[in-house]
Amino acid sequence: MDNAPKTYDVIEVCMLAGKIMMESGAETYRVEDTMSRIASSFGIHNSHSFVTPTGIIFSIDGDDPSKLYRISKRSTDLKKVTEVNSISRKISSGDLTVKDALLELRKIEKESVAYPIWLQIFAAFISSGCFLIMFQGQWHDFIPACVAGGLGFSCLLYLHQLLEIKFFAEFLSSLLIGLAAMLFVNIGIGYEIDKIIIGAVMPLVPGLLITNAVRDLIAGHLVSGISKGAEAFLTAFAIGTGIAVVFSF
Structure with missing residues (x-):
């Protein structure tokens, strides 16, 4: 006993x-x-x-x-x-x-040990511009990429609390990023819409999920690896669909 x-x-x-x-x-x-x-x-x-x-x-x-x-x-x-x-x-x-x-x-x-929401948004704001430079974008597109990335990430955080469907939130966030990038280019603030969009969507990309999926598959955890890979694929598909909808107009 x-x-x-x-x-x-x-x-x-x-x-x-x-x-x-x-x-x-x-x-x-x-x-x-x-x-x-x-x-x-x-x-x-x-x-x-x-x-x-x-x-x-x-x-x-x-x-x-x-x-x-x-x-x-x-x-x-x-x-x-x-x-x-x-x-x-x-x-x-x-x-x-x-x-x-x-x-x-x-x-x-x-306990909640995550960083404050404002700091997460600021990090997405800065990293979007840095990703633009990393992908050989021009410095005059730095601020438009930062703003678009910050808006998209803010939308993602808000919709994750509002909606139970995760992929719909990512679709709307990428759609907002595409619309913001197109607006900046049309009014003359931005120049290369493709580089702005690429930099701005990077904070939404499920990098950790993809990495864990590959590592689980290598370690022999096939069920977890395949399911995480499927989740990462659906997330990437939602992001790509949102951008594609913007370009279709």
Whole structure:
């Protein structure tokens, strides 16, 4: 009877760590490895985990039931991934008990460590212009690209809160970027509409998702790799469709 609560708490720690990492943009194999290491550190050496972008299943040998967590939201928050990895290392070194680890993970789950919205928009604003220069654009198009990129990213953040359909938000954001770039060129502020659009849409491109999809496929996680690749493809398709609609007019 004494081991039952402890075993349940260990499963809860493993599941919560995996859930936070998966929701924050970690790779599938990293999530499974972290869960396995945490379980081994607490004396459970025969654990099994199955991680996909939409759910986590974890079980151990014996009579203890398997547990499933549903992943309904996914974002990019590598700060949380780093903090969970730090807790995992403390557990491996014996510095944290099961109860303390569970409290720390629940604290990480509740807190918002992402940068403020205004800073995210400003970063998209500056990076859009820098991408334009990187793609051999001219300096006189720097400000139009910054403004278009900032408007598109602001629209993306707003629509993600307003709409449940992620790809529709990306379509409208890229549509706004295309319209803004066309407006700048037509009134004489911008000159190369293609370079302005390329620089402005780069903050919308799912770079981390594509990278994780490739790394999961290489690591042998075919289900996660294919599903992440499909999500990245749909996101890129939505962005391209928004720009294509602008050029069709």
